[in-house]
Amino acid sequence: MRVRLFVPCYVEHLKPAAGxxxxxxxxxxxxxxxxxDGQGCxxxxxxxxxxxxxxxxxxxxxxxxxxxxxAVVAPSASCVAMVRRYHHLGGLAAxxxxxxxxxxxxxxxxxxxxxxxxxxxxxxxxxxxxxAFQDCCHALRELGLFDAPRRLLAAVDGLEVVDQPDxxxxxxxxxxxxxxxxVSAAQADLRxxxxxxxxxxxxxxxxxxxxxxxxxxxxxxxxPFRGLHVxxxxxxxxxxxxxxxxxQTSEATP
Amino acid sequence: xxxxxLAAYRRRAARALADAxxxxxxxxxxxxxxxxxxARLAEIxxxxxxxxxxxxxxRAGWEDRAALVARASxxxxxxxxxxxxxxxxxxARRIVAEIAADAGARLVVKGKSMLTEExxxxxxxxxxxxxxxxxxxxxxxxxxxxxMPSHITAPALHLNRRQVSxxxxxxxxxxxxxxxxxxxxAARRHLRDKFLAADVGISGGNFVVAETGTLxxxxxxxxxxxxxxxxxxxxxxxxxEKCLPRLADLDPVLRLLPPNGTGQQAVSYVSLLNGPAPxxxxxxxxxxxxxxxxxxxxxxSGQREILACLRCxxxxxxxxVFRNAGGHSYxxxxxxxxxxxxxxxxxxxxTAGLNPGNSLADVCSLCEACGEVCPAAIPLPDLIxxxxxxKERRAPASRRLAWRLFGRLAASPRLxxxxxxxxxxxxxxxxxxxxxxxxxxxxxxxxxxAPPPRSFRAELRRRHPGRLS
Numbered sequence: 001m002r003v004r005l006f007v008p009c010y011v012e013h014l015k016p017a018a019g020x021x022x023x024x025x026x027x028x029x030x031x032x033x034x035x036x037d038g039q040g041c042x043x044x045x046x047x048x049x050x051x052x053x054x055x056x057x058x059x060x061x062x063x064x065x066x067x068x069x070x071a072v073v074a075p076s077a078s079c080v081a082m083v084r085r086y087h088h089l090g091g092l093a094a095x096x097x098x099x100x101x102x103x104x105x106x107x108x109x110x111x112x113x114x115x116x117x118x119x120x121x122x123x124x125x126x127x128x129x130x131x132a133f134q135d136c137c138h139a140l141r142e143l144g145l146f147d148a149p150r151r152l153l154a155a156v157d158g159l160e161v162v163d164q165p166d167x168x169x170x171x172x173x174x175x176x177x178x179x180x181x182x183v184s185a186a187q188a189d190l191r192x193x194x195x196x197x198x199x200x201x202x203x204x205x206x207x208x209x210x211x212x213x214x215x216x217x218x219x220x221x222x223x224p225f226r227g228l229h230v231x232x233x234x235x236x237x238x239x240x241x242x243x244x245x246x247x248q249t250s251e252a253t254p
Numbered sequence: 255x256x257x258x259x260l261a262a263y264r265r266r267a268a269r270a271l272a273d274a275x276x277x278x279x280x281x282x283x284x285x286x287x288x289x290x291x292x293a294r295l296a297e298i299x300x301x302x303x304x305x306x307x308x309x310x311x312x313r314a315g316w317e318d319r320a321a322l323v324a325r326a327s328x329x330x331x332x333x334x335x336x337x338x339x340x341x342x343x344x345x346a347r348r349i350v351a352e353i354a355a356d357a358g359a360r361l362v363v364k365g366k367s368m369l370t371e372e373x374x375x376x377x378x379x380x381x382x383x384x385x386x387x388x389x390x391x392x393x394x395x396x397x398x399x400x401x402m403p404s405h406i407t408a409p410a411l412h413l414n415r416r417q418v419s420x421x422x423x424x425x426x427x428x429x430x431x432x433x434x435x436x437x438x439x440a441a442r443r444h445l446r447d448k449f450l451a452a453d454v455g456i457s458g459g460n461f462v463v464a465e466t467g468t469l470x471x472x473x474x475x476x477x478x479x480x481x482x483x484x485x486x487x488x489x490x491x492x493x494x495e496k497c498l499p500r501l502a503d504l505d506p507v508l509r510l511l512p513p514n515g516t517g518q519q520a521v522s523y524v525s526l527l528n529g530p531a532p533x534x535x536x537x538x539x540x541x542x543x544x545x546x547x548x549x550x551x552x553x554x555s556g557q558r559e560i561l562a563c564l565r566c567x568x569x570x571x572x573x574x575v576f577r578n579a580g581g582h583s584y585x586x587x588x589x590x591x592x593x594x595x596x597x598x599x600x601x602x603x604x605t606a607g608l609n610p611g612n613s614l615a616d617v618c619s620l621c622e623a624c625g626e627v628c629p630a631a632i633p634l635p636d637l638i639x640x641x642x643x644x645k646e647r648r649a650p651a652s653r654r655l656a657w658r659l660f661g662r663l664a665a666s667p668r669l670x671x672x673x674x675x676x677x678x679x680x681x682x683x684x685x686x687x688x689x690x691x692x693x694x695x696x697x698x699x700x701x702x703x704a705p706p707p708r709s710f711r712a713e714l715r716r717r718h719p720g721r722l723s
Binding site for chain 1: 260263264267268271574575577578579615616617618619620621622623625626639642643644645646649654657658660661662663664665666667670674677678695696698699700701702703705706708709710711713714717718721722723
């Protein structure tokens, strides 16, 4: 199967570790995958900010880069949700619309690709320690992603998962985080409270965007916090020395 | 709400977020509402089927509104009711004021009606010298406090028992107590004489059945019954989108509205009024006022599906923004997700400056929980995105240009790479205070991310160059 890795913009520039972990997951499945050059942003910020037309160039670029793939996989539910909306954008020719709908149906978030598309639930991973798992809104409500990440984490040797479903949105919301920073921070605080109640400083989620927002809030408040993408648990970096659980630094920024 | 609606929201929200009592009240009340809703839904195994039925009925309610209102009006008139049609809030206020004046009214009692809040009826009648008394306990409480309701089904949701007790002690001379029954009794004692002395009773109309000309009111307290049977005149106001085509449509609607609205299996009282009371058995006159007040304009817009709203309040209870900053932050009687969509069209008069170009469509983190809970299956998240796009179409050219440039950047590999590299370098090189100055909206409450040494692409080139294509 020709698999192409789709790298979210914030993974590309701010959290490449999540992308590398996703790459290791694909490796462990023995897949023939590549990462096309010339990727950009999926265009979601413009779409969510009320400028859907400005996501068109990104949609067309995405199609050019990925149309030849049999499956496109991304370590981000939110970006995949955007790709699946591409065919609804205004200004597309009918043939473009059809091609994008088809491509959207072949584009997967990582966990849903592994579990739902490939039928694999055990990647033979080992990660001793306790983590909390919280859902990201677009994963839950746009992709219907609930079981897949949980099943994958349940199979990880030595891992204790404190499952925290039914929490309110973390408050990232893309542009929302900077348009309503006060309420956004209040929402983040509630998620951090839940994390503290889970008795761990390590939060695992499917979207790095939410994790960056929560990490930023935690560091500002001087709270211990380590945010890991699901892939980082499923395919830990063999070269990295893992800090002991709870040893995460929490520098308060001035 | 003159000026920028979002800025006004943020000011009010900041105050609300600093109010620990308010936040505790909001959390407890909405958590309870959601828990009850979940328990009720678990009792309805074919919930999704009922939801589909409700969605279809409510869609007919606004699509066929002209024909349905005409049918309902004809039936009501034939039964002896006086039927009125008000194009806007001012017309509706005038109609009610005239009815009150013709009746020589001095005292008016009111059941809870969001429509009457929307058209600002009470201040108008009070300015004409009438005493207007809210009889719904929650509305009674906020009226005593001089506030607008903070939630569409639970007007005093922002208050706890201690606050209500203190209010009743101050304003009614009641003994302080935190027992809800005793608090209710204190209100009842105050209201009972008023019901008996009132000249006019005003109610809303949760629905009107077009097939039979039936006015439907729903309540738990019995105050609507008392308000609309004891006074000499009953005036009912209802929105033109509230018509249900058939009497049988009440079945699906009444199955889903109480669980979603108040976490009940059923409301305590469902009143079906098919016309005025027989002589000597109730009010001398029944007036029904169908109010447009922006609903036709909304029906012509991209957000028309919000007209299916049942006014249950479930979307408020589940909305993380509402749960944190409360209803008053919106500065409008319709708060939360449904409020974002209704307010620009229905409240333009009441909240000066609010319109589709100056709305609260940004007051939403796009979590989509609202769409999940809506019993009428209104696609609230998509409508909010649509309202946002509509707002942005009227945005200053500079902002539209900025997003045009973003769109180009997002699709241009070279620009994208360069922008990313510049961002990483800035995060690495610039002093913290300068970075914070450059990103105030992020940095006020959060640390900026630590930059990785290399981009993903650069890392992949180092470790697995064969995987690049």
